[in-house]
Amino acid sequence: MTLEDQHTDYKSLRTITGKSVDWDSLAKDCVCFANSAGGRLLIGIEDGETLPPEKQVVPPELLDRLRKRIGELTVNVQALPSLQHAANGAEFIELMIERSPNVASTRDGRFFLRVGDSCQPVLGDDVMRLANERPGRPWESMDSSVPRNAVDAEKFARFLQGILTSDRVKDAVKEKSADELLTHYGLAQGNTLTRMGVLLLGTTVDRRALGTAPLVQAIKYDERGQKINKWVWDDCALSPVELVDAIWREVPDFRESYEVAEGLYRRSVPAYDEKVVRELLVNALVHRPYTQLGDIYLNLHPERLEVVNPGRLPLGVTPRNILHASRRRNEALARIFHDLGLMEREGTGFDLMYDRLLSHGRPAPVPEEGADWVKVTIQRRIVKPEVMRLVMEADERFQLTQRERITLGVLAQTEGITAREFGALLETEGADELAVWLGRLEAMALVQRAGRTQGTRYFIAPALLLGTDLKLPTTLLRIEPHRLMELVREDLRRYPRSKIGEIINRIGPELSRSQLKRALAELVNHSVVVMEGERNGARYRLAVEK
DSSP: OOOSBTTEEEEOTHHHHSSSOOHHHHHHHHHHHHHTTOEEEEETOOTTOSSOOTTOOOOTTHHHHHHHHHHHHEESOOEEEEEEEOTTSOEEEEEEEOOOSSOOEETTSOEEEEETTEEEEEOTTHHHHHHHHOOSSOGGGSEEEEETTOBOHHHHHHHHHHHHTOTTSOHHHHTSOHHHHHHHTTSEETTEEEHHHHHHHBOHHHHHHHSOOOOEEEEEEOTTSOEEEEEEEOSSOSOHHHHHHHHHHHOGGGGOEEEEEETTEEEEEESSOHHHHHHHHHHHHHSSOTTSOOOEEEEEOSSEEEEEEESOOOTTOOTTTTTTOOOOSSHHHHHHHHHTTSSOSTTOHHHHHHHHHHTTTOOOOEEEEOSSEEEEEEESSOSOHHHHHHHHHHHHHHOOOHHHHHHHHHHHTSSOEEHHHHHHHHTOOHHHHHHHHHTTTTTTTSSEEESSGGGOEEEOOGGGGSSSSOOOOOOOTTOOHHHHHHHHHHHHHHSOSBOHHHHHHHHOTTSOHHHHHHHHHHHHHTTSEEEESSGGGOEEEESSOO
């Protein structure tokens, strides 16, 4: 079983069997899934668990009662409950909710939408927007009237090759025939291609006939805002998959670099991170509304890149929650891009951009939304080279998680921020969510804090941002013996002929001296480390220093 996500939610059996049954909450969740892409409620499994309580039994009459009450409390919701048995033998209910062809609501006229793993209300003008954005059939699956065999042979061959060599595609899918893959990915239905099939695999003439195939303009400006160069992809010869490579390859600014001072040396860094630019292009092509006309613009200014896409963000996603919210406008198209290795899994694209930019000393991407456009801006130059050195050194030493790198990059670019400011910047609520982003950074002495509650101030010791040889600690509490020995070896490689006290100060004062002595003794016994001197005067070095 999976954890909660865009398509799955867990509910306790007490939700529908206790003394105070909350049918309204259950109806709201069903409306959320019906207005999104459908989903399932696993009733009988507690939040945070993957199995129901042992020996749990579902009353037989509960399924009919559930079906009846959901029908009474909702409009345009089709919910199908079934009894399931878990691996531990306990029973639970799987309530499947189909995507509604019309806007779903509760009987009292409330509208909700599933965004990521949460249910959000739809209010005011957004109700009309929800109705306008949900045709009975998604644009991707609409019939194009183009014969099934009228694909571009070269594009089809490249698509098949990409699927067959992808490590994201199951073997059972790779075993399908070429014709079966067209149906499997929603590129064809019956004897004709779908509109998505024409978009990705059709001929230039058929793609142009769609009317909404993406057209891209890259425009370069000088310091005064005057246009000095332009690249255009407006002939519909390329599919969205091919456009990503073509744009990256044909715009020379994306391969420019400049030098950054690092002490006595200078380091050449790219003007734009390739992964970030590709992710921006993929987002623009995958998440745009294909029922709306409008070009994609890449505005190249001397100090920044702006990617402007027609249409607004998917309903429920805003510039403020974009780092956490996850809602695909074109599900089938996103699936193909993911399987071809062109985009990250659901909900992680902006995480990747935050990680790459912040950990390289650049500001975070800035999303903006207008009446009929979305713009994301990234900066060309590194603002603080010392941040890049710090994050690289810390990541090499501790193998930081993506969220830890993002947090370290955010704090390193400020002189310290409060918990409230930090939460607003990372779009988190409460100390628990903030702790997830901080991860191990405080335990590793990379991040420090002062104050209490919302006035708590997080900051990085200024000494860590000075110089390239950062003397960071190298381990944590409750470390496994083999990991501790590996960290000792790394420490001695950097600081040969060290005393045990010096080693423990760098590795972590929280470790007991006896624990470190046992690790050193083991390394000496295996001739990995050499001990020079005796007792308190003993010093240690690697047997073969590199």
